[in-house]
Amino acid sequence: xxxxxxxxxxxxxxxxxxxxxxxxxxxxxxxxxxxxxxxxxxxxxxxxxxxxxxxxxxxxxxxxxxxxxxxxxxxxxxxxxxxxxxxxxxxxxxxxxxxxxxxxxxxxxxxxxxxxxxxxxxxxxxxxxxxxxxxxxxxxxxxxxxxxxxxxxxxxxxxxxxxxxxxxxxxxxxxxxxxxxxxxxxxxxxxxxxxxxxxxxxxxxxxxxxxxxxxxxxxxxxxxxxxxxxxxxxxxxxxxxxxxxxxxxxxxxxxxxxxxxxxxxxxxxxxxxxxxxxxxxxxxxxxxxxxxxxxxxxxxxxxxxxxxxxxxxxxxxxxxxxxxxxxxxxxxxxxxxxxxxxxxxxxxxxxxxxxxxxxxxxxxxxxxxxxxxxxxxxxxxxxxxxxxxxxxxxxxxxxxxxxxxxxxxxxxxxxxxxxxxxxxxxxxxxxxxxxxxxxxxxxxxxxxxxxxxxxxxxxxxxxxxxxxxxxxxxxxxxxxxxxxxxxxxxxxxxxxxxxxxxxxxxx
Amino acid sequence: xxxxxxxxxxxxxxxxxxxxxxxxxxxxxxxxxxxxxxxxxxxxxxxxxxxxxxxxxxxxxxxxxxxxxxxxxxxxxxxxxxxxxxxxxxxxxxxxxxxxxxxxxxxxxxxxxxxxxxxxxxxxxxxxxxxxxxxxxxxxxxxxxxxxxx
Numbered sequence: 001x002x003x004x005x006x007x008x009x010x011x012x013x014x015x016x017x018x019x020x021x022x023x024x025x026x027x028x029x030x031x032x033x034x035x036x037x038x039x040x041x042x043x044x045x046x047x048x049x050x051x052x053x054x055x056x057x058x059x060x061x062x063x064x065x066x067x068x069x070x071x072x073x074x075x076x077x078x079x080x081x082x083x084x085x086x087x088x089x090x091x092x093x094x095x096x097x098x099x100x101x102x103x104x105x106x107x108x109x110x111x112x113x114x115x116x117x118x119x120x121x122x123x124x125x126x127x128x129x130x131x132x133x134x135x136x137x138x139x140x141x142x143x144x145x146x147x148x149x150x151x152x153x154x155x156x157x158x159x160x161x162x163x164x165x166x167x168x169x170x171x172x173x174x175x176x177x178x179x180x181x182x183x184x185x186x187x188x189x190x191x192x193x194x195x196x197x198x199x200x201x202x203x204x205x206x207x208x209x210x211x212x213x214x215x216x217x218x219x220x221x222x223x224x225x226x227x228x229x230x231x232x233x234x235x236x237x238x239x240x241x242x243x244x245x246x247x248x249x250x251x252x253x254x255x256x257x258x259x260x261x262x263x264x265x266x267x268x269x270x271x272x273x274x275x276x277x278x279x280x281x282x283x284x285x286x287x288x289x290x291x292x293x294x295x296x297x298x299x300x301x302x303x304x305x306x307x308x309x310x311x312x313x314x315x316x317x318x319x320x321x322x323x324x325x326x327x328x329x330x331x332x333x334x335x336x337x338x339x340x341x342x343x344x345x346x347x348x349x350x351x352x353x354x355x356x357x358x359x360x361x362x363x364x365x366x367x368x369x370x371x372x373x374x375x376x377x378x379x380x381x382x383x384x385x386x387x388x389x390x391x392x393x394x395x396x397x398x399x400x401x402x403x404x405x406x407x408x409x410x411x412x413x414x415x416x417x418x419x420x421x422x423x424x425x426x427x428x429x430x431x432x433x434x435x436x437x438x439x440x441x442x443x444x445x446x447x448x449x450x451x452x453x454x455x456x457x458x459x460x461x462x463x464x465x466x467x468x469x470x471x472x473x474x475x476x477x478x479x480x481x482x483x484x485x486x487x488x489x490x491x492x493x494x495x496x497x498x499x500x501x502x503x504x505x506x507x
Numbered sequence: 508x509x510x511x512x513x514x515x516x517x518x519x520x521x522x523x524x525x526x527x528x529x530x531x532x533x534x535x536x537x538x539x540x541x542x543x544x545x546x547x548x549x550x551x552x553x554x555x556x557x558x559x560x561x562x563x564x565x566x567x568x569x570x571x572x573x574x575x576x577x578x579x580x581x582x583x584x585x586x587x588x589x590x591x592x593x594x595x596x597x598x599x600x601x602x603x604x605x606x607x608x609x610x611x612x613x614x615x616x617x618x619x620x621x622x623x624x625x626x627x628x629x630x631x632x633x634x635x636x637x638x639x640x641x642x643x644x645x646x647x648x649x650x651x652x653x654x655x656x657x
Contacts, residue, residue, distance in 0.1 A: 010556065010559050010560070011556050011572060011573060011574055011609070012574075013572055013574060013607060013609045013618060013621045013622070013625070014562070014570050014572050014607055014621070014625045014628075015562075015570075015625070016622075016625070017621075017622040017623075017625035017626050018564075018625045018626065018628055018629050020626065021625070021626035021627075021629040021630075022629045025629065025630075038622065040618065040622060041574055041609065041613075041618055042613065042617065042618040042619070042622075063559075063560065083560075083564070086564060086565075086629065087564070087565050271612045271613070274612045274613070275611065275612045
């Protein structure tokens, strides 16, 4: 049996290593293999992702927080103190081997720790065999696991505010609720006013949403470089939003910040400076460089992309309506709040402003298509997590429940945690579903006069029945494709894991 | 880098006393050897660590330790007590006391020797040899031979 362990104590110079030695001794005596990561005062060298993936169980012998714990998520886990590892290592090895043999029971009965970091079995076993791929996925999932609470809190609050706004203002409440300035609420909030409550809840939700990309980027960098990565990552993520690059820009910022921080932490510096490296030098230098690169290197090409996409879309006005719907659908789902999505959405909203009082203008159909295409990504993923739980991490399954509400409210961001964790499988599936929905809405000719609101503005939609049908079809397509792509990418990996297990059994 | 331990940092017959007294006694050896620049700062750092959780371990050993700005190099002072000193281990007092001093700054390479020492402490044979040592030189030789950075 292959095992892994992390040992960590407050000072990091004695017990950490005694526990490691004791575990290695006990494992060897019992005929098992163990790889121990000592998180000591002088830092630590992380276990390889392949080593973690091959391990049947993990032992945390730690009196302080285990660093980068998300790497081990989903493994049967034994958690104990360093001292007990020193004194009772043989018993711990027996316990770990037993836990590995009955992983389900152990995972369920284990200590309910850090649900935010529990990103599920996918993390350790995914992309098994190509350790770089597994590492990148591990970092992305770390970022995603910290972002999910913001998505859920912000998204559900915004959905609630839309619902209340429709009651408080009437038909166009979803528009009115987004226009109430924060200063007005501060000055005149009235407990008896439903409008005020709706606006308040919207502003809080929007506040939470402002952190999506910064937190994603910050904790991707944290996954790479540990604590010194957080500041450059969060700042880089914030700037990614400012330059309009969305969550894909945030991923870039997070990876950039993490590698910079890691690189700087390996500089050989005089001992006088060494102690201020993690708190001052690394964040200072890495933040400056990350931020500068985001603004200077990424900013201009993005602006160019934005401008050329916009003029290209405007030039499309004469072509087939259905084709336009398909293209807008593809764009809406590509980066969910990023530049491509914004071009499509901006195109629709700009059209809305030009129609005046007409009730059947093409611009109204385009708005309807864009909204529907923005609803299917979270809905499709919610459906997929319902149909095939095993393909998703625990955190993703939880996020799937919130995604129903978010998708229904046209909060496309509900899909970001899934897309950020596994972009190459998830994004194509989202685009396919949204493209079909966009095309269908154009074909059905549904109209919409509000720029957002999801099902809360259903009364404003021309022919709501076919509209819901278009959304349902796109949702089903996205769900089916996500499941298909995730399974296809899996079979080979699972095979590899099985082979390793057989090898271990043979030894 | 200097040796982890020298003969002047070994006391095979510790004077009787509680853990504070024994720790202070071993700290004096480190001060005399120039490994600790400020006795009080160092002892305060050791006490702070000891307060988090007693450092006594089963098998009759106590390992008071600290990272401290008063330490110049990774060093250990070793003392052997006939009557034993209570370091809070569940199976009784410690006969072998290791006062481990780590500088406040220093990366993994620098502290590796202390990690190697900690790993040796787990081995019964090492503890046995220390219990049976006749002279400080023998102890120093034992550390030199057994505590190897891999």
